[in-house]
Amino acid sequence: MHEYDVIVVGAGGAGLRSAIAAQEAGADVAMVTKLHPVRSHTGAAEGGINAALRDGDDWEMHAYDTMKGSDYLADAPAVEALTQESPEEVIQLEHWGMAFSRDDDGRVSQRPFGGLSFPRTTYAGAETGHHLLHTLYEQVVKRGIEVFDEWYVLNLATTDDADPGERSCHGVVAYETATGEVEAFRARDGVILATGGLGQVYDHTTNAVANTGDGVAMAYRAGVPVEDMEMIQFHPTTLPSTGVLISEGVRGEGGILYNDDGERFLFERGYANNDGELASRDVVSRAELTEVNEGRGIEDEYVHLDMRHLGEERIVDRLENILHLAEDFEGVDGLEEPMPVKPGQHYAMGGIETDEFGQTCVDGLYAVGECACASVHGANRLGGNALPELIVFGKRAGRHVAGEDLGDPQVTAGWTPDAEAASVDTPVSLGEPWATRGDAVADGGATADTATATTVVERTLERERERVERLRDRDEGTQHADIRAAVQRTMTENVNVFREESALKEALVDIHAARERYRDVYVADPSSTYNTELIQTIETRNLLDIAEMITVGALARDEFRGAHWRKEHQERKDDEWLKHTMVSWSDGSPEIWYKPAVLRGEAKTYEPKERSY
Ligand SMILES: Cc1cc2nc3c(=O)[nH]c(=O)nc-3n(C[C@H](O)[C@H](O)[C@H](O)COP(=O)(O)OP(=O)(O)OC[C@H]3O[C@@H](n4cnc5c(N)ncnc54)[C@H](O)[C@@H]3O)c2cc1C
Structure with a gap:
């Protein structure tokens, strides 16, 4: 078993920045990533990074634009953290040697972007993400942070206390692509999920084939609530x-x-x-x-x-x-x-619910970057606001997991007294049929009883080895590609830019059918080395959960806000819907609940206004 203070899962912009911060705060850090770091999808980012750097601009204007852009579904404390700290983080990148485009007077250039009241998007040509990724990776190499690349994380090693708020995370279990070995990584202080986007749930997307929402699905099945998943950017x-x-x-x-x-x-x-x-x-x-x-x-x-x-x-x-x-x-x-x-699917505004330090409600489990929902984008992300999120919240999470005192979060993760239970009328039962749990479609959460941290990790290892063996041993059934294509098709047809009730229900029926077919899934390639079919089969399992979370949230939200347009509900309903859609995995079924959006910032409340451009 590998053992470190901090395990970072994913080595895109968010993972790299958090690893650097945790290491600087004194932690012994390892990164586990299914791709080599510089192949992470951050490298595809083109346009730029928003930061209020110049005279005439300030973080308050950036915060105002972001809250308006979010259609008043972002949480103000997180937005203010983003807009206050992005300038120093961009300057830090510049000091680390990032090759920003420059004006004739030598200053870092800034360009206008959609929804911004000031041209505050810094950039490096139209290859900003490539330069960002390489700059951060250089710092990781320089610091000697260990990177396990081409290791696919299968599951989180968490306890299974009845109340997810009582659970704790002690590591991860991963599959090495080159050898087919399944190994455990124990984290003494914590695990940071930085697994990126989920665009592969649609068939027309800007996202790479690796963007399969693994971290979101793993955290969800371990009991962590997911937030505002219906908010998909096209x-x-x-x-x-x-x-x-x-x-x-x-x-x-x-x-x-x-x-x-x-x-x-x-x-x-x-x-x-x-x-x-x-x-x-x-x-x-x-x-x-x-x-x-x-x-x-x-x-x-x-x-x-x-x-x-x-x-x-x-x-x-x-x-x-x-x-x-x-x-x-x-x-x-x-x-x-x-x-x-x-238009094409591009970004997930929602994700794993966290506070402003990246903490989830499970002790020792953090999430940052596109897989997380610190709630800075609400119902619509402004272009150029994802990259600053990676570096601002990556740094915060890295410092926090390594034990630095950053004060109390203003937005609490997990169930809070002002949360409300809810239900939604669905045409089929959602989630995993009880009988299939623990089989090829494993749920999250290792059985813990009175287990120590090490036994929680060992038990998860045992279960994941069994899961991989089962997938390899079956010699007939359905191949995952058919199931994935069916999910992508229904999401693109029915859960796209324009949404209506009957289509959303149709999507849930299709997802349910796809889930049933997954019970017979098998992997045709029996090899242990570079068995990408095996990995993709497990990714498809994650996409099933992701598709369901998005669609059930979209069906429940009967209003039109930001990216979420509903045919039957053409107005934004502030009296009822200034709240986040939360979905929690409970004994195999998704439970839906709500918690209020936090519009009160440091010095003012961002009152919802009509959003016109
Ligand atoms: C084409 C494109 C252009 C964009 N342009 C901009 C822009 O100009 N400005 C802006 O602000 N935003 C932009 N965005 C959005 C932004 O780039 C992304 O949201 C952001 O880069 C995501 O970074 P990340 O670190 O969260 O994830 P990623 O960079 O995708 O990294 C995810 C990491 O997780 C790893 N991983 C995933 N699953 C597993 C697993 N099971 N086991 C182990 N490792 C795993 C991967 O190997 C990878 O290293 C763009 C997005 C796209 C798609």
């Missing part, structure tokens, strides 16, 4: 054939969207009379799909994004990567032609 400018992202930086630099009639529809059709293309992402995505649905789309599918008027010099200087993406994936020369774009 980015307005993805390439139609692949889902590859065309950065908001293109519109930030002045790129224009046209429909098939050559109209600049965001202005001409009144979707966003002030900000046009730089309205918030949810607004632009709905506008594009409305154009397509009303017959003004191109080839009934997409609209055009034109940057030709910016001129070759500016495009090559600031957006060169976009030229390559359009050429390579769509065969379009962005200097000569407009690029085809349509």
Whole structure:
């Protein structure tokens, strides 16, 4: 058994930043990651990082924009932490050598982004994430932090006390891709989940194939509540054939969207009379799909994004990567032609519920980055606000798990006295049928009784070894790819930008059917080395839970807020819905409950206003 003070699961921006912080605070840290760190999806981030750095801008303006962008579902204390601390974190990156783009006077450049009242997005060309990831990885290497790469974490080693708030986490169990060995990693102080996004639950997404929501699903099955999972961001400018992202930086630099009639529809059709293309992402995505649905789309599918008027010099200087993406994936020369774009799944605003230090309600278990919900994005994330979240909350969680006193959190994780129980009418029973739990579809939580931390880890190891063996031993059944494709199809058809009750219910029926089929899942490849089919089969198990969490939350929230549009409920219902959707895994079934959004910040309350751009 490997043993460290802190185990960080995932080595994207959030994982790397938290590992650095924990190590600086004196902890002995190891990172366990299914990809090599620099292959993490943070490397795909293009447009930039928001931070109030210049005269005329300040953290209060950034906080105001973020609360408005969230449609008043973010928690103000977390938003204020993000906006107060992102400038020093960006400066820290600069000091570590990150190659930011610069103005002629030598200052780090900033560009406008959607929903921002000041051009506060710092960037490194259109490859910001690549530079961020490499800068952080260099620091990890320099510090000698141990990295177990190509190790797939199967499960968390947690106790199984009846009340999740009484549980504790003591490590993880992981599968080594190269050898097929299953090993335990005990964490003396804590585990930080930094496993990134879940876009593979949709079939048109900007997310990589590795973004399968593993951390969210593992934490959920270990009893940690997940928050606001229905809030999925659909980015307005993805390439139609692949889902590859065309950065908001293109519109930030002045790129224009046209429909098939050559109209600049965001202005001409009144979707966003002030900000046009730089309205918030949810607004632009709905506008594009409305154009397509009303017959003004191109080839009934997409609209055009034109940057030709910016001129070759500016495009090559600031957006060169976009030229390559359009050429390579769509065969379009962005200097000569407009690029085809349509909305695609991009980001999960919700995730594992945490406080402002990344702590979950399970003692010793933290979550940061896209898998977590510290609640800084609410119902809609502003472009450029995810990368600062990685570094601000990564650092906070790293310091906290290593024992630094950061004070008391203002937002409590777990059930609180002002939480309310709820229920939702579903067409099928949700969750795992009792009889299948503990089989190939294992639940979380090792049986603990009076166990010591080490025996909790050992028991989890035993169970996970059995699970892998069972999957390898079966020689017939259903292959996971069919199940995954069915889930992706129903999510894309029924739980997309526009949502209606009957479609959401249909999705739940399909997910239920997919779950039933998973009971017979088998892995055709019997090998122990590089058995990626085995790993993908386990990822598909996680996607089933993710799909269900998103859909049940979407069905329950009968209002229109941010990215969550409901056909039958066309208004934002502040009297009823200024609250977070929470889903907890209870004995195999998801339980839904609510807790109030915290709109009171350090010095003021962010009163909900009409959100127009
Ligand atoms: C194309 C694209 C462009 C974007 N551009 C921007 C932008 O310009 N600005 C902005 O603010 N945001 C942007 N975003 C959002 C932002 O980049 C992501 O939210 C963020 O990078 C996620 O970082 P992360 O560290 O949480 O996860 P990731 O970088 O995805 O890292 C996840 C890590 O977890 C590991 N992992 C996952 N599951 C397991 C497991 N079971 N076992 C072991 N390891 C595991 C992986 O190996 C990986 O190392 C963009 C997103 C996309 C998709």
